[in-house]
Amino acid sequence: MSKEVNLISSRRKESSISYRQAGNIKKVAYIFLGLCVIASVGLFVLNSTSELGTLSKKEDSLNQTLHTQQKKIVKMTLIKDRIESISDIQKKSKSYEDILVNVSSALPQDSKFDSFEVTKNSLNVTVSSSSLLSVNSFLDYIINNINKNHIFQKVTVSSLVGDIQSGKYILVLDVTLL
Amino acid sequence: MNKPSPVNQTTLRIIYYRNKQFIAPVIIFAVCIVIIVEAIFPQIQEWVSVRSQVSSSIQKIDQLNKNIDIVSNTNDDILNNEILFLSQVLPQNKDYIGVLNAISQAAIISGTALGDYSFDVGDLSKTGANGNTIQIRLSITGGVTEAKKFISSLKKQAPISDIADIQISNNTVTIVSVFYFKPFPNVSLNDNITTVNVLSDQEKKLLQTLQESIVLPPSSNSLINL
Numbered sequence: 060m061s062k063e064v065n066l067i068s069s070r071r072k073e074s075s076i077s078y079r080q081a082g083n084i085k086k087v088a089y090i091f092l093g094l095c096v097i098a099s100v101g102l103f104v105l106n107s108t109s110e111l112g113t114l115s116k117k118e119d120s121l122n123q124t125l126h127t128q129q130k131k132i133v134k135m136t137l138i139k140d141r142i143e144s145i146s147d148i149q150k151k152s153k154s155y156e157d158i159l160v161n162v163s164s165a166l167p168q169d170s171k172f173d174s175f176e177v178t179k180n181s182l183n184v185t186v187s188s189s190s191l192l193s194v195n196s197f198l199d200y201i202i203n204n205i206n207k208n209h210i211f212q213k214v215t216v217s218s219l220v221g222d223i224q225s226g227k228y229i230l231v232l233d234v235t236l237l
Numbered sequence: 238m239n240k241p242s243p244v245n246q247t248t249l250r251i252i253y254y255r256n257k258q259f260i261a262p263v264i265i266f267a268v269c270i271v272i273i274v275e276a277i278f279p280q281i282q283e284w285v286s287v288r289s290q291v292s293s294s295i296q297k298i299d300q301l302n303k304n305i306d307i308v309s310n311t312n313d314d315i316l317n318n319e320i321l322f323l324s325q326v327l328p329q330n331k332d333y334i335g336v337l338n339a340i341s342q343a344a345i346i347s348g349t350a351l352g353d354y355s356f357d358v359g360d361l362s363k364t365g366a367n368g369n370t371i372q373i374r375l376s377i378t379g380g381v382t383e384a385k386k387f388i389s390s391l392k393k394q395a396p397i398s399d400i401a402d403i404q405i406s407n408n409t410v411t412i413v414s415v416f417y418f419k420p421f422p423n424v425s426l427n428d429n430i431t432t433v434n435v436l437s438d439q440e441k442k443l444l445q446t447l448q449e450s451i452v453l454p455p456s457s458n459s460l461i462n463l
Contacts, residue, residue, distance in 0.1 A: 081258035088265035094323035114294040121301040128308040132433055133424050134316040135308075138444075140422050141323035146443055148327075148397055148417055155388055155400045163381040171279045172381060175405035181384040192354035 109140060119120070161210055165200035167193035173229065182211075182234040187227045194219070194230045201232065212237045247313055304433040319444065325395045328418045331371055332396055336416045337452050339394035340375060346393075347386035352376035352409065371416045372401065376409055384410040395451050 125132070158177055162184060166172065170188035188194050198216070205211045215234035220229045328335060333356070340349065344351040354375035377387050384403055391398055391414065402413035 068350060083257065084262040084346060085265075088262035088269075091269050092265050092272075095277065099272055099280065102277065106280060106283050106287055106407045109291060111254040111287055111291055111294065114291060114298065118298055118301065121298060121305065125305055125308065125406070128305070131308050131311060131313060131316060134313075134320055135311070136424050136434045137421055138316065138319050138323060139436060139440070141320075141327050141419075142440045142444055144388060144417075144419050144437060145306065145323070145327055145397060146440065149397065151444075152399045155403060156385055159385045159403075163385075164376050172405060174244070175403070176383060177400075177403040179401065195450055 089219075090237070153236075158182060158210055161204070163199075165197050167196055169193050170197060177236075180236050182232075182236055183217075184232050186230045186232070188230075189227055191228050194228045198230060198232070200233065209237055211235075260455060275284060302366075307433050307435055322448060322453065323444075323449075324421075326397050326447055326451060328396050329419055329420050330415075331369075333371070335396050335454075336371055338415070339391065339396060339398065340373070342394050342454070343387055343391035344377065345388040347383070349383045349387045350378040352378060369418055371418065372413060373416065374411065374413050376411045379410055380405055380408060385410070387412070393450050393452065395453055398431075 085105060155177060162175075163172075166186065167190075168190065169190055170186050170193045172183040173187050174183070175184045175185075181236070186194060186197055188197075201211060201214050206212060211234050215233040215235075217231040217233050218229070220232075221227075239409055271404075325335065328358070340354065341351065352375070356371060358375050377383055384405060388400055388403075391400075396416050396418065398414050398416045400412060401415050402411075404411040
């Protein structure tokens with residue numbers, strides 16, 4: 060009952076708590092403000108004293124040094140360009156020697172090439188022999204080497220003719236090259 | 238019905254006196270927020286950007302130092318010789334004399350008898366990625382063995398060539414050979430070139446193989462003026 064009556068002392072207590080809270084908030088506010096100012100100034104100093112300017116000057120100076128060697132750089136560029144082009148040409152180039160070696164090594168001694176034509180993708184060959192067995196062995200070699208030696212892809216026998224007058228067998232092959 | 242009490246000067250004064258100790262902290266917090274938004278955030282962004290610039294600048298400097306080292310350690314005479322050699326292996330324009338020389342040298346080395354030959358000029362307006370070509374149809378006396386020898390020795394001649402077609406019949410070999418040429422790329426001394434094109438190991442090996450296998454004619458001295 061006395062508490063309800065004596066309202067003044069209770070109000071004093073409330074106001075002293077409120078003052079204390081206010082004081083604490085004020086302290087936090089000042090600390091926060093201080094931190095903000097320190098961070099702001101610190102970042103400004105950090106940014107303004109960065110080594111970017113020095114590095115930029117050094118970069119310019121090195122560029123100047125390199126500029127004096129431009130003749131050599133141009134020559135190196137030209138050499139690189141030539142070598143790259145030659146490399147590309149060689150990559151696209153087909154080894155005709157391998158084709159010639161492969162096909163000619165398969166030819167039996169009693170046979171001969173009547174005609175022989177190699178293009179980028181095909182080989183047309185006409186073989187004549189007095190022995191059918193020799194013609195057969197040549198054909199067997201070519202067929203057995205399809206997809207094996209990375210040269211022949213597909214073999215088509217265009218014709219096999221037995222010429223009674225000359226006593227020769229003539230084989231015409233169309234070979235698709237890999 | 239209860240009417241809301243009107244806000245008068247006395248009420249405002251009471252509110253002010255009750256909360257006046259909080260006014261300063263509120264203003265300080267507001268100022269802090271302004272500082273964070275207007276000063277700290279932009280500074281942080283700038284700092285991040287400066288860091289990345291510094292890092293890229295350091296990388297550039299390292300690259301420049303490496304390039305300077307490479308260029309300084311490269312012998313100018315060797316470069317001149319390499320350009321001279323490569324400009325004959327892959328000429329910058331139609332080198333008919335070089336082509337004829339290569340064919341006759343290949344015939345001499347392979348021991349084959351050279352017959353007729355004819356140039357196929359083709360479309361002069363076209364330029365391929367690896368340059369243009371001169372096509373030549375030539376004939377040699379012999380069969381497969383002679384063709385093999387001739388092709389093998391033609392490979393060792395400059396300008397660089399490739400075979401497009403081989404026909405063998407009646408003891409005559411007809412070869413369609415393609416000789417390459419390519420104009421030099423447009424590189425000006427006034428350009429601010431900082432990239433040094435160094436040959437890779439594979440390219441160095443190719444250059445060495447070419448230098449070992451291809452024999453240049455003794456009269457060749459087409460110097461490039463830079």
